[in-house]
Amino acid sequence: MQTHFSEAARAKPHIHEADRILRTCVHCGFCNATCPTYQLLGDERDGPRGRIYLIKELLESDDGDEQVTQETQLHLDRCLSCRSCETTCPSGVEYHKLLDIGRAEVDRRVGRRPGERALRLGLRTALVEPKRFQALLALGQTFRPLAPHDLRDKIPPRQRPGSRGRQARPAPTRHARQMLILEGCVQPGLAPNTNDATARVLDRLGIGVSAAPEAGCCGAIDFHLNAQAAGRQRMRANIDAWWPLIEQRGGTSSAQAGVEAIIQTASGCGAFVKEYGEMLADDPEYAAKARRISELAKDLVEILREEDLEALGTSDSSARLAFHCPCTLQHAQKLGGAVEGVLARLGFGLAPVRDSHLCCGSAGTYSITQPTLARQLRDNKMNALEAQSPDTIVTANIGCQSHLNGAGRTPVKHWIEVVDEALMA
The missing domain is CATH 3.40.50.1860 (Rossmann fold)
Incomplete structure (x- = not known):
């Protein structure tokens, strides 16, 4: 795809990156065939190819250009960021990176209605802090019958960890093999048994699982609600929480005995943590640590598929x-x-x-x-x-x-x- 950025524009990091991605697109349209929103709506602007054109026009236009409208923002907002188009694309277009650039730019120019701003801030405030989320969830569960229908189906019934008399988590110190686990922000409240079950299954394979108490939300919620600076700050906070445990248990070399992996049981968190190294590549203080964290990040299935499952x-x-x-x-x-x-x-x-x-x-x-x-x-x-x-x-x-x-x-x-x-x- 041809682009028409000036040299001054290309000097800006986000334009330089967008230009690189745009030039890989051959506008074949294969992506539309696997795009969920295009399948539902049938609008070219609600498929990846159309959104790529919208982002291109947005970035090539001036700040005062009237083509940058709330309608453009709507079509970008409708994208699920599912990346099915990337799996389909024969040219390897890194669509999700371009989408992040486009969303940030259109928000900068168009802004948000007060109601949208309040909703997004409320989501960022309510979801990313586990204790706050669990308190709000408990309140919602108490008054669930009184909630509007659209909200009611998002409030699950209470779940209690350690059901059926099982030990919630075996002591990790009895094993030589050690892994860290990201507890997550909403999962401890919504599905507290998931990480406990993970610890029990891995214990049977001779692997101890522990968590860094200071590690919190992976940063994806902030980042994808266009609070990218806040998302990166959460990345840094998690790195700070994990790093002493990584150094304490074997340093930074994968050849040394120590923490083998940082497990994510939520694939959304796993996908995001694996990109820490890339997203903090320009941070001189955190770049090397972020790369190491991304190397250690593993979805749970990546651990189990390499183990002798007959032992289970x-x-x-x-x-x-x-x-x-x-x-x-x-x-x-x-x-x-x-x-x-x-x-x-x-x-x-x-x-x-x-x-x-x-x-x-x-x-x-x-x-x-x-x-x-x-x-x-x-x-x-x-x-x-x-x-x-x-x-x-x-x-x-x-x-x-x-x-x-x-x-x-x-x-x-x-x-x-x-x-x-x-x-x-």
């Missing part, structure tokens, strides 16, 4: 599962099929799922900022997941899990919980 035993469960592969697992981390492979090795029966590449509509905070589209995508996804009448639907991301459960249909769990339950049966 096979599942005696007759339950049939349908796996929803989150976009952040299959498109961002390129781990499509990995969870299904682990579950099959453990003896679980898996139902086929049509259109498994399409997003469920959760997409971080998308289900709140774009509720109508998110609900349509959720219902389509549930229809596909339930087509073979599975007993349980499993996934690998807390956002997808909560969003799909909001339909009130077949129960949705994290896949490691089903593994843990089968092993403890």
Whole structure:
């Protein structure tokens, strides 16, 4: 794709990066075939190719150009950032990076309506601090029957960790092999059993799991709500929380015995932490540490697929599962099929799922900022997941899990919980 930036414009880092990405696009349109919003709306501007043109026109225009309107902002907002288009693209266009640039620029020029600003600030305030989120969640659960319908399906019933008398987390110090785990910001409140189940399963494989108490939200919520400076500050805070434990347990060389990995059980967090090195590459104080953190970041399935699963035993469960592969697992981390492979090795029966590449509509905070589209995508996804009448639907991301459960249909769990339950049966 030809671009028409001046030399002065190209000297700006974000324009230089956008120019590089735009020039890789051959506007073939293959991306539209796998874009969820294009499939629903049929508008070129609601597909990746159209959005690329909108961003190009935006960046090539002057600040006072009337073409930069709230309509452009709307079409960019409607994008799920699912990155299905990147998996499809034959030219390797890094669309998600271009989208971040375009969203930041259009927000700078157009701004936001007061209601939108309040909603986005409220999401950033409520979701990123675990204790605050859990307090608000408990309040919402108490008054759930009185909540409006659109909000009610986003408030899950209370879950209690350590159910069925199981030890919540085995002591990690009894194992030579050690890994850190990112607790996450909303997962401890919405699905407290997920990380406990992870610790129990890995304990059976001789791996101790512990968390850095000071580590918090990965930064994705701030970053994707266009508070990118705040998102990067959360990255730095997490690096500061993890770094002493990495140094204490073996330094920064992967050849040394120590922390083998930083596990993420939410694929959205995993995709983001794996990009710390790239997003902090220009920070002289954090660049090297961020690269090391990204090297250590592993989705849970990356750990289990390399282990001797016979040590866990096979599942005696007759339950049939349908796996929803989150976009952040299959498109961002390129781990499509990995969870299904682990579950099959453990003896679980898996139902086929049509259109498994399409997003469920959760997409971080998308289900709140774009509720109508998110609900349509959720219902389509549930229809596909339930087509073979599975007993349980499993996934690998807390956002997808909560969003799909909001339909009130077949129960949705994290896949490691089903593994843990089968092993403890």
